Amino acid sequence: MAHCILPHCILRIALDTPLNSVFDYGWPHDQGSLPQVGQLALVSFGRREVVGLIVAIAQETEVAPDKLKNAIAVRDALSALSPQWLALAAFAADYYQRPLGEVALPGLPKNVRMPTTVALDRALKKMAKLAPPGDPAPVGMPALNREQQEAADAIGGAVGFTPLLLYGVTGSGKTEVYLQACAQVLARDPQAQILILVPEINLTPQLEGNIRARFPGLMLATLHSSLSEGERMLHWLAAHQGRARIVLGTRLAVLASLPHLQLIVIDEEHDPSYKQQEGLRYSARDLAVWRARQLAIPIVLGSATPSLESWHHAQTGRYRKLELRERAVREAVLPTVRVLDMERDKPKEGLTAGLLAALRQRLERGEQSLLFLNRRGYAPVITCEACGWISNCSRCTSFMVLHKPEHRLRCHHCSLELRIPRHCPTCGNVDLQPLGRGTQRFEEGLAAMFPQARILRIDADSTRKKGSAQEAFDTVHRGEVDILIGTQMVAKGHDFKKLTLVGILNPDTALFSQDYRASERLFAQLMQVAGRAGRAGNASEVLIQTRYAAHPLYSAVVRHDYDRFAGSLLEERRQAALPPYMYQALLRAEAPELATAIAFLEEARAILPSDAVTLNDPIPMTMTRVQNVDRAQLLAESASRPALQAFLKEWLSLLRAVKTRVRWSLEVDPLDI
Ligand code: ADP
Ligand code: ZN
Numbered sequence: 001m002a003h004c005i006l007p008h009c010i011l012r013i014a015l016d017t018p019l020n021s022v023f024d025y026g027w028p029h030d031q032g033s034l035p036q037v038g039q040l041a042l043v044s045f046g047r048r049e050v051v052g053l054i055v056a057i058a059q060e061t062e063v064a065p066d067k068l069k070n071a072i073a074v075r076d077a078l079s080a081l082s083p084q085w086l087a088l089a090a091f092a093a094d095y096y097q098r099p100l101g102e103v104a105l106p107g108l109p110k111n112v113r114m115p116t117t118v119a120l121d122r123a124l125k126k127m128a129k130l131a132p133p134g135d136p137a138p139v140g141m142p143a144l145n146r147e148q149q150e151a152a153d154a155i156g157g158a159v160g161f162t163p164l165l166l167y168g169v170t171g172s173g174k175t176e177v178y179l180q181a182c183a184q185v186l187a188r189d190p191q192a193q194i195l196i197l198v199p200e201i202n203l204t205p206q207l208e209g210n211i212r213a214r215f216p217g218l219m220l221a222t223l224h225s226s227l228s229e230g231e232r233m234l235h236w237l238a239a240h241q242g243r244a245r246i247v248l249g250t251r252l253a254v255l256a257s258l259p260h261l262q263l264i265v266i267d268e269e270h271d272p273s274y275k276q277q278e279g280l281r282y283s284a285r286d287l288a289v290w291r292a293r294q295l296a297i298p299i300v301l302g303s304a305t306p307s308l309e310s311w312h313h314a315q316t317g318r319y320r321k322l323e324l325r326e327r328a329v330r331e332a333v334l335p336t337v338r339v340l341d342m343e344r345d346k347p348k349e350g351l352t353a354g355l356l357a358a359l360r361q362r363l364e365r366g367e368q369s370l371l372f373l374n375r376r377g378y379a380p381v382i383t384c385e386a387c388g389w390i391s392n393c394s395r396c397t398s399f400m401v402l403h404k405p406e407h408r409l410r411c412h413h414c415s416l417e418l419r420i421p422r423h424c425p426t427c428g429n430v431d432l433q434p435l436g437r438g439t440q441r442f443e444e445g446l447a448a449m450f451p452q453a454r455i456l457r458i459d460a461d462s463t464r465k466k467g468s469a470q471e472a473f474d475t476v477h478r479g480e481v482d483i484l485i486g487t488q489m490v491a492k493g494h495d496f497k498k499l500t501l502v503g504i505l506n507p508d509t510a511l512f513s514q515d516y517r518a519s520e521r522l523f524a525q526l527m528q529v530a531g532r533a534g535r536a537g538n539a540s541e542v543l544i545q546t547r548y549a550a551h552p553l554y555s556a557v558v559r560h561d562y563d564r565f566a567g568s569l570l571e572e573r574r575q576a577a578l579p580p581y582m583y584q585a586l587l588r589a590e591a592p593e594l595a596t597a598i599a600f601l602e603e604a605r606a607i608l609p610s611d612a613v614t615l616n617d618p619i620p621m622t623m624t625r626v627q628n629v630d631r632a633q634l635l636a637e638s639a640s641r642p643a644l645q646a647f648l649k650e651w652l653s654l655l656r657a658v659k660t661r662v663r664w665s666l667e668v669d670p671l672d673i
C-alpha cells in the first residue's frame with residue numbers, strides 16, 4: 001500500500017533498538033510528499049531523535065490516537081531501498097532471530113542514518129557531480145587455460161540462481177576466473193552490478209588493484225571496516241545509486257544496497273571471517289547464497305579448501321563444482337610438502353636442523369622464506385621455576401602473554417596489561433622464565449642466528465597503526481625481506497612472487513582441540529599458507545615441524561589431497577551427527593558466577609520440551625571466565641532446519657519473558673562450540 005486516500009497515513013518504522021523494533025508513526029499528508037516503503041525517516045524515540053527505516057505504510061494502527069506521534073521528516077533526497085533489500089534484511093532478522101531494526105539499520109552507513117542531513121546532503125552533491133560511469137571494457141586480460149576458461153564461461157553464462165563452487169588449488173588462477181566472468185556479465189548488461197566478498201580487509205588492496213587495472217573505466221566501490229565514515233557513505237551511495245558496477249568488500253558488504261546485482265563472488269568461501277562473531281552473528285556467505293537465490297542470479301564460492309558445508313552441497317549436486325587442478329603459471333608447480341619430526345630432529349630456538357638448513361639455502365639463493373606461527377607475543381606465559389607460579393590473568397581463564405618489545409604482560413582475551421614483574425609475586429624469585437614461543441621470540445632467535453638476514457614480523461601487534469599492514473606487505477612484495485614471520489595474517493591470499501620456502505611452526509595444538517571443526521580449519525590453514533610458496537615458478541618447499549609426524553592430517557597436506565581428507569571428515573561428521581548433517585543453535589549465558597549461568601540454561605532447557613530438537617546439557621564454555629564473567633552454553637540441535645527454526649522462534653519468545661540478570665544470547669549455525 002504505497003498511496004492512501006486518508007488525510008494521514010501510518011508509517012511502520014524499524015528502529016535500531018533491541019526487542020521489538022518496529023514502531024508506528026503518523027504522517028499527515030500536508031506535511032510533504034507521500035513517503036515510500038524503503039525510505040528513511042526521522043522520528044522522535046524516547047528523548048532522542050533517530051533515523052529509522054519505513055518498512056510498511058498502513059492506514060490503521062493499534063497505537064491510541066493521543067499516543068501516536070508523527071514522524072518528523074522523510075529523507076526523500078535518498079532513493080528508497082528496494083523491496084529485495086528489505087526482504088534480505090527481513091530474512092536475516094528472521095533467520096538469526098534478531099529484531100529487524102537491529103539488522104537493517106546497522107547495515108546502512110552511519111552518516112546516512114544521522115539525525116542531521118548535512119553529511120548526506122554534501123555526499124549527494126558530490127555524487128551528482130561525478131562523471132557518469134565509464135566503459136567497463138576490460139584491458140590486459142591474459143589468455144585463460146582450458147579449465148579456467150570453462151569455469152569463467154560457466155559463471156559468466158549462468159542464468160538464474162546458480163551456486164557454483166570454484167574448487168582450485170592455490171595459485172590456480174581463481175582471481176582471473178572471477179575477473180573474466182565479471183567481464184562477461186558487465187558486457188552483457190550495461191547496468192549489471194557485481195558483489196565480490198573477501199574474508200580479510202588486508203586482501204582488499206591486492207584485489208582492488210587487479211580490478212582497477214583490468215577495468216580502468218569502471219566505477220569500483222569498496223566497503224570494509226577501515227574506511228572513514230565519510231568514505232563509507234560515498235562508496236555505499238555509489239552502490240545504492242547503481243553507479244558502482246563492482247563492489248568489493250568484507251563480510252559487512254553482503255548487506256550493501258545493489259539495485260542491479262547480477263553476480264556474487266565469495267573468495268576463500270571457507271574462511272571463518274565470513275562469520276560475524278558479535279551482535280548479529282550472521283554468516284555473510286550464507287546470506288549471500290540466500291541473496292543470490294532471491295534475485296535468481298549466479299553466485300561463485302571459490303576456495304582451495306572449501307568448507308565441508310559447501311563441499312557437501314557440491315557432492316550432492318546442489319552446487320555445481322568447477323575445478324582448477326593446476327597452477328595457472330605454467331612453471332609454477334605446487335610446493336613439495338615435508339614433515340619434520342621434532343621428536344628426532346630436536347629444535348634449537350624452536351627451529352629444527354632441517355628447517356634451519358632450508359632457511360640458510362634460501363638466504364644464499366636470495367629467495368624469500370615465510371615462517372608461519374599462529375601465536376603472537378614473545379611467550380604465551382611466564383613462570384617461576386622456584387615455586388611454580390605462572391602468569392595467569394586475574395580476570396580470565398587464560399594466561400598473561402609476554403610481550404617483550406612492549407615490556408608488558410597482556411591478556412589477549414580481556415586486554416588487561418601489566419608491567420613485567422621484576423620478581424615472582426609469590427616467592428620473590430627474580431628468575432622468571434618465558435615458556436613457549438610466539439612470533440616475537442622466533443624473530444629474536446632468527447635475528448641472532450641469521451644476523452645478515454632482513455627479517456620482518458607481521459602480526460596484529462606489528463601492524464596496529466592504520467596502513468602499516470599494507471606497508472609491511474609492500475616491503476615483502478618489493479623483495480626487501482628475506483625471512484617473513486607471521487600469524488594467519490600472512491597466510492591468506494597474498495601472491496608473494498619470490499617466496500620459495502614456507503616453514504610451519506607448532507601446528508600441533510589444533511590436532512587435539514575439543515572443537516570438532518579444528519581439523520577442518522587446520523587443514524585449510526596449512527594448505528593456504530603452503531600455497532604462498534612457489535607461485536612464480538621456482539621450485540619450492542613447505543616444511544611442517546611437528547611432534548606427530550605420522551598424523552593423517554599432515555599426510556593429507558603432504559599429498560595436497562583435499563578431496564580424500566574432506567571425504568573422511570564428512571564421513572566422521574555423518575557418523576557423529578554433526579554439521580552439515582545437523583543444524584545447530586547455541587544459547588550462551590554470562591554471569592558473575594558460573595552456577596547462575598548454568599541455572600539459567602537449565603531453566604531454558606526445561607521451558608519448552610520438543611521432539612524435533614535436542615537440547616543438550618548446559619556446560620561451561622572452554623574459556624569459562626573472561627573479564628570476571630563466567631560463561632556457559634547450551635547446544636540445541638536438530639536434523640531439520642525448519643524444525644529448529646520453528647522451535648527457536650517459540651523458545652526465544654518464552655526466554656524473553658524470563659526475569660533474569662543473566663546476559664544471554666543466541667547464535668544460529670555457530671562455528672565455535
Ligand atoms: P588463486 O587465487 O587461485 O590462488 P591467483 O588468481 O592468485 O590464484 O593466480 C596465481 C597467479 O597466476 C597470479 O600471479 C596470476 O596472475 C597468474 N595467472 C592466473 N591465470 C593466469 C593465466 N591464464 N595466464 C597467466 N598467468 C595467470
Ligand atoms: Zn616463585
Ligand code: ZN
Pocket residue numbers: 393394395396398411412413414415416626627
Ligand atoms: Zn584476561
